[in-house]
Structure formats: structure tokens, C-alpha cells
Amino acid sequence: MSEKIKEILVEYKTKSNKDLVLAMDFLSKEFDTTKHLVIELTKKIDKIESTYNKILKEYESRKG
Secondary structure, X not given: OOHHHHXXXXXXXXXXXXXXXXXXXXXXXXXXXXXXXXXXXXHHHHHHHHHHXXXXXXXXXXXX
């Protein structure tokens, strides 16, 4: 994050509309990037859980 963006985010009440648009564009991109990462991590966690459960089921079937 650039110093300009940081400044706008802190002092948004006194910044120009042009600066506010710049900050909103930045925040929108950050939101989309973060959302994508969360979705990808959720898929990975689901796959890990599924694989773990398959292995656990096999392990438990061998105990008895």
C-alpha cells in the first residue's frame, strides 16, 4: 500500500473526490483479491478435511 493511499485512508474527510476515488479503487481491488484468496483457501481446507476423513475411515476399519 502506497503512502498516498495510507494518507487518504486516514485523512479521507479532507481529501478531494479524486483522492477518494483512488482509495475506493484500491480498496475494491484489495477486497476482490482477499475474497479470491479466502475462497481458494476454503477449497483447500475442504480437500484436506475430506482426505483426512478418508484416511481416518480406513485406519479405523483396520483397528477392528
